[in-house]
Amino acid sequence: MPLNTLIDRLFGRGEKSAKHVAKDRLRFVLMHDRADIPAPMMEEMRREILGVLSKYVEIDESALDLSLERSDNAVAVVANIPIRRVLESRTAPPTP
């Protein structure tokens, strides 16, 4: 095992820890439990949201977090989408 991998493991940075796997799996399963949205539909929704946002900004897809949360009697879609940068073509002022 290379040293840096060993260090990563020691500090829990390498492979996903059991705790993180559990949390991710739980989030996913609760999303369905709460809203009863079928998995393929959820995936399509995620893809389309990504598609729209990608026109304007560069997104860190691996860190994207889309979940359903329950508050009182309503269920809300809560998205946490880290942006790497705003795309140049959109930030540049329109040329006259």
Add this chain to the structure above:
Amino acid sequence: MSKTGRVIVITSGKGGVGKTTTTANLGVALASMGENVAVLDADIGLRNLDLALGLENRIVYDIVDVVEGRAKLRQALIKHKQHQNLSLLPAAQTRDKSAVTTRQMQQLVAELQEEGFTFILIDCPAGIEQGFKNATAGATEAIVVTNPEMASVRDSDRIIGLLEAQELHNPMLIVNRIRMRMVKNQEMLGVEDVQEVLGSSVKLIGVVPDDEAIITSTNHGDPAVTSDSSPAGQAYRDIARRLRGEEVPFMDLEEKSGFFEKLFKRFSAKSR
């Protein structure tokens, strides 16, 4: 007498996460703080709260005898000898959940309030069927007990939704049986993870470490909360105080680590 007693249902969805242990420990703790406490075993057919409290040999009448009129409520209530302010209304062992209706349960709780109990704790059966509906029917507050483990958290989430539907909003959360060493090593869900996943509708009221004293104390029929050396007992005492409205800081579970870490901490403290 005015109806001022608080009626709290202790629930979880999943079985075996510590509802009965929590009910017994909080009951004893609250009673020792001067509250007049009734604990009600709503798990009809699978009676266990009597064992946790060491009262199994003193049962004459049970909850079904009361609702069916064979006994008065006062006759069925068992007063604890060591904890004078604590009374148990046992479940029936030979009947099932359908022996009591939601309405009967509400009446029973009202009667307990009229008896002057300041805290009425209802030990809810596992599951989401009739037993759950009965146990929650008379309650005005709810405690959800969860283990930092996927199936338990998932079931708790479902229970929180069902509690909402019963108008029991913003339930209190107890994270039970946490192993701080595993959390530290990223092997187990931490308290923050559980809270984050369950959302902000629940309010954390306690964190109980996994503690062998729970097993031994239950074997003795004497809840761990009476032991000064049990970390879980300490956690339950803190929860009882929070229930009474006191501000109690969450105990540092890191301290309850292994021998060598304690030794190391002691040395590093001295060298400062």
